[in-house]
Amino acid sequence: MAKHEKFSYGVSPGKGKNYVQLSHDAGVEASAIREILSVTQGRPEIISLAGGLPDSGMFESEKFLSILSDLTHGKCLDHKGRKIEAGDLYQYAPSEGVPFFFETLNAWINKTEDFGTLENENLLVISAAQQGLDLFAKAFIDPCREASVIVGAPTYVAELNVLGGRSGNLEIIGIPLDEKGMQVEQIWDLPKEKLAKCKYIYAVPTFDNPAGTELSEKRRKELIDISNEFGIPIIEDEPYACLRYEGKKLHSIMHYDDIGCTVRLQTFSKMAAPGLRLGYMAGSKELVSRIRVMLQSSTLCASSLNQYMLAEFMRRGWLEQYWAKVIPVYRERMNAMLGAMDEHLTPYGSWVKPKGGLFVWLTLNEINGDALFREAIKKNVAIVGGSSFFPPNSDKKLHNSARLNFSKSNPAELRTAIERLGAACAALDKK
Ligand SMILES: Cc1ncc(COP(=O)(O)O)c(C=O)c1O
Numbered sequence: 001m002a003k004h005e006k007f008s009y010g011v012s013p014g015k016g017k018n019y020v021q022l023s024h025d026a027g028v029e030a031s032a033i034r035e036i037l038s039v040t041q042g043r044p045e046i047i048s049l050a051g052g053l054p055d056s057g058m059f060e061s062e063k064f065l066s067i068l069s070d071l072t073h074g075k076c077l078d079h080k081g082r083k084i085e086a087g088d089l090y091q092y093a094p095s096e097g098v099p100f101f102f103e104t105l106n107a108w109i110n111k112t113e114d115f116g117t118l119e120n121e122n123l124l125v126i127s128a129a130q131q132g133l134d135l136f137a138k139a140f141i142d143p144c145r146e147a148s149v150i151v152g153a154p155t156y157v158a159e160l161n162v163l164g165g166r167s168g169n170l171e172i173i174g175i176p177l178d179e180k181g182m183q184v185e186q187i188w189d190l191p192k193e194k195l196a197k198c199k200y201i202y203a204v205p206t207f208d209n210p211a212g213t214e215l216s217e218k219r220r221k222e223l224i225d226i227s228n229e230f231g232i233p234i235i236e237d238e239p240y241a242c243l244r245y246e247g248k249k250l251h252s253i254m255h256y257d258d259i260g261c262t263v264r265l266q267t268f269s270k271m272a273a274p275g276l277r278l279g280y281m282a283g284s285k286e287l288v289s290r291i292r293v294m295l296q297s298s299t300l301c302a303s304s305l306n307q308y309m310l311a312e313f314m315r316r317g318w319l320e321q322y323w324a325k326v327i328p329v330y331r332e333r334m335n336a337m338l339g340a341m342d343e344h345l346t347p348y349g350s351w352v353k354p355k356g357g358l359f360v361w362l363t364l365n366e367i368n369g370d371a372l373f374r375e376a377i378k379k380n381v382a383i384v385g386g387s388s389f390f391p392p393n394s395d396k397k398l399h400n401s402a403r404l405n406f407s408k409s410n411p412a413e414l415r416t417a418i419e420r421l422g423a424a425c426a427a428l429d430k431k
Helices: 032-040 061-072 099-112 128-140 157-166 184-189 192-196 217-230 285-298 304-315 318-344 369-378 411-430
Strands: 008-011 018-021 123-126 147-153 170-178 198-203 234-237 262-267 279-282 359-364 401-405
Touching (some): 061 304, 099 123, 128 157, 128 262, 128 279, 128 285, 147 157, 157 170, 170 184, 184 217, 192 198, 217 234, 304 318, 318 411, 359 369, 369 401, 369 411
Parallel strands (some): 147 198, 234 262
Antiparallel strands (some): 008 018, 123 279, 262 279
């Protein structure tokens, strides 16, 4: 997790210097991953397994271009059969979303998801999942009050940064993961006072970032039981569910929820393209209406142009076609990496084969993940050491780990990268 420090800067009005003290939020330091990515920039000899991005070579740029042309020339009709005018694309949108996108999205969710029919008041278009995480932290956590939030250990680094920035009075409770995801049964044993001040449980149930695990159905149900028992909302963040390489789709957490305690967050970043910056939140009408007002102070609305583009992309059935194209490619890359790991990394650690997503989590026997990062860079391969993904005060032994991404490199590059990583492990093992 990024460190948090008081931050001030000097200004020089007239003579002398004044120091401007910035807020707690502004004190969050850049994430270690950004620093790692900057080390690799301009060094083509380094194979990077450090990022978490989809392969930009596979984005549907030509299809988006044809849609933009058709929209601009008045060749597209909205959900009510009305012609979309070019000017509509560049206008402000209602804060809940452009009606064409909102209706297309709602119909698509009701057809493909398993949490029952959403009414309009249950749904809100947002500028991708990260905006949702930021708004939830602001909606639930009051910086002046003691609070706690439960997350997986490890978990998504930018959620840790959101939480760290939100409040200095916040305790982030990490619940360890095993091969079936967050060990939610451990939540029952947390001290009562921690549960009493818990604002939400943050879960990435399907192929999480960074560990690539899938939360078992039993644990999904148990999260709802915990939520019912202690009155704690659940945030179900699902960016990777569309990238399934094997096994059958499990029910969402929201599927088991009959009291409205789950907030569902889904992004089109991995489903279509992160540059669109589009996603949605679904939840109780009361919460959605509050977040809609907060969104107005944040971005007013998500990009109109991108909503029209994505709505038309979905209407043409191109979303599912994109998945059908990327899934076999990513599956092949993952298998190439896992095969090389069997060959080169077996003496140094263990891992669970993911069923989808973009990452393999390496648990190291003796080696610290940050030390491995430094050694690996010398051998021209970049990884992210595990420490970035744990809440503060987590057991340092858990930092004997690393996240390996397989979506950006081809199978041959992945095999070379893992061979180099094996050499880096061997070098550290001897020390
Ligand atoms: C678990 C998780 N949640 C949320 C996000 C944010 O994605 P976006 O803001 O692009 O939707 C990411 C991005 O990598 C992620 O891994």
